[in-house]
Amino acid sequence: MAARRHGAGTNQEAVRRHNLGTLLAHVHHDGQLSRAELTARMGLNRSTIGALVGELVELGLVDETAPSERRSGRHGAGRPSLDVRPDAEAVYVIAIDIGVKALQVACVGLGGEVLQRASGRTPTSHSPAAVATAAVRLVRQIVAKAPPGATLLAVSVGVPGVVRESDGVVRFAPNLGWHDVPLQQLLCERMAGSVPLHVANDADLGVLAEHTRGAAVGYDNVVFLMGDVGLGGGVIVDGHPLHGVGGYAGELGHLMVNSRGRTCRCGSVGCWETEVCSPAVARALRLDDIELEPMVERLKQVVRPSAALRDVGRYLGMGLGSVVNVLNPEVIVLGGIFRALYPAVRQDTLEALTAVALEAPREQVKVVVPQLAGDAVLVGAAERAFEALLADPAGALATACRQAVASVAAPQRVAAPVTVPA
Ligand SMILES: [Zn+2]
Numbered sequence: 001m002a003a004r005r006h007g008a009g010t011n012q013e014a015v016r017r018h019n020l021g022t023l024l025a026h027v028h029h030d031g032q033l034s035r036a037e038l039t040a041r042m043g044l045n046r047s048t049i050g051a052l053v054g055e056l057v058e059l060g061l062v063d064e065t066a067p068s069e070r071r072s073g074r075h076g077a078g079r080p081s082l083d084v085r086p087d088a089e090a091v092y093v094i095a096i097d098i099g100v101k102a103l104q105v106a107c108v109g110l111g112g113e114v115l116q117r118a119s120g121r122t123p124t125s126h127s128p129a130a131v132a133t134a135a136v137r138l139v140r141q142i143v144a145k146a147p148p149g150a151t152l153l154a155v156s157v158g159v160p161g162v163v164r165e166s167d168g169v170v171r172f173a174p175n176l177g178w179h180d181v182p183l184q185q186l187l188c189e190r191m192a193g194s195v196p197l198h199v200a201n202d203a204d205l206g207v208l209a210e211h212t213r214g215a216a217v218g219y220d221n222v223v224f225l226m227g228d229v230g231l232g233g234g235v236i237v238d239g240h241p242l243h244g245v246g247g248y249a250g251e252l253g254h255l256m257v258n259s260r261g262r263t264c265r266c267g268s269v270g271c272w273e274t275e276v277c278s279p280a281v282a283r284a285l286r287l288d289d290i291e292l293e294p295m296v297e298r299l300k301q302v303v304r305p306s307a308a309l310r311d312v313g314r315y316l317g318m319g320l321g322s323v324v325n326v327l328n329p330e331v332i333v334l335g336g337i338f339r340a341l342y343p344a345v346r347q348d349t350l351e352a353l354t355a356v357a358l359e360a361p362r363e364q365v366k367v368v369v370p371q372l373a374g375d376a377v378l379v380g381a382a383e384r385a386f387e388a389l390l391a392d393p394a395g396a397l398a399t400a401c402r403q404a405v406a407s408v409a410a411p412q413r414v415a416a417p418v419t420v421p422a
Contacts, residue, residue, distance in 0.1 A: 016052075019042065021391050023038060023049070023056065026041060026042070027062055028110055028111055029212060033085075034081060034083050035050065035081050060090045061389075061397070064084055066082065066083070067081070089150050090150060091150060091400070092109045092152060093385035094139055098158065099160065100228060102119060102122055102291065104119045106378045117378075122134070135187065151397065151400050153385060154400075156382065158378075160202050160203075160226070161174070161201065163199050163201050169182050174266045203232030203233050205376075205377050206224040206232075206335050208384065210370055212380075214372045220237075220239040221237055221329045222236040222333065223327060223331075223333070227277050227337040228336045233323075255272045256270050272315070276312055276341070292336060296340040305345050305348075309345060313344070313346075314345075314352040317350060318352045320349065320353045321353045332368070333369070335369075335376050353367070
């Protein structure tokens with residue numbers, strides 16, 4: 001799903017809730033802002049902005065602080081007004097990235113700051129119950145270190161598969177061997193709480209993250225490709241996420257690129273992901289292990305790519321050419337293993353892209369690596385988890401406070417200062 005777009009506000013009392021959420025979204029996404037900037041962005045008068053800020057301060061979601069130097073200089077003589085900034089430790093969400101090889105979990109505060117993170121290996125059995133248990137174990141670790149007194153709003157999960165978001169059932173995750181796995185239910189049972197939990201395709205969360213906070217900010221036509229053991233795609237068209245009738249659109253990894261290629265885990269032959277993902281890269285690099293981050297580091301050391309690796313680069317470009325022809329994106333963000341593969345084989349990839357893509361859409365596209373590096377799925381999951389708060393700050397907060405936060409993972413609140421990873 002695409003980022004919430006910062007629209008202009010309105011001064012009608014009937015949409016005060018909307019304005020409150022819009023103002024909170026501005027500071028959540030862009031950090032510290034002056035009242036004057038908020039007034040200009042939202043098209044509301046100063047007194048309305050003042051009232052909205054006051055309400056958010058009362059809710060404990062933002063605080064006011066002396067303006068940063070950059071801004072205070074502009075005001076010249078006279079006392080500058082205070083800036084508004086999100087309170088990073090008032091509320092938080094839990095983001096979970098379930099990979100075929102690795103699990104990542106983060107506690108993310110309002111404003112998008114990662115307050116805590118934990119990671120582990122995905123159980124090799126890929127048993128859904130074992131994966132859910134391992135993920136919840138990591139959640140417990142970070143909830144125990146969450147800021148004292150902070151309110152947990154929601155949990156959001158990214159998974160490399162086709163997800164029915166209405167009930168969090170993973171319809172098909174070929175590289176986990178999952179068919180119709182009730183992941184939302186499995187996780188909720190283990191958390192034993194009533195905090196909202198949402199499951200989505202990992203690349204759909206990746207494109208949300210890069211569109212909101214990364215390399216695709218300001219673009220309305222975006223493709224995010226998540227390369228790991230398989231290849232997931234997240235697509236934004238004209239500013240809106242491409243869902244398809246069941247929410248399953250964007251399975252770009254199963255574009256056919258080699259009719260005489262390998263059999264894919266989906267049962268088809270020659271899918272794009274069989275030629276460009278970590279097993280293919282491992283074959284080209286003669287590696288046994290296909291864990292994502294070590295392979296990314298290995299690819300970063302490539303100075304002159306081998307013929308085999310250049311072939312992988314050409315297949316990457318061939319698929320990109322088809323994506324360009326079908327979707328006419330302004331920017332394609334290459335996440336996961338591609339963020340290191342692409343720089344290593346850029347010339348071969350771009351030549352193949354050029355050979356396949358029609359001239360007109362090719363002229364308009366740029367291919368980039370994520371600004372969020374390996375965190376795109378986690379950051380996107382956090383953004384998804386904040387959506388209810390940004391739609392209705394007071395309502396979402398009241399609901400969250402009613403929920404038995406302590407029961408989520410039975411956290412022991414710690415008095416020690418929270419360590420914020422760099
Ligand atoms: Zn396939």
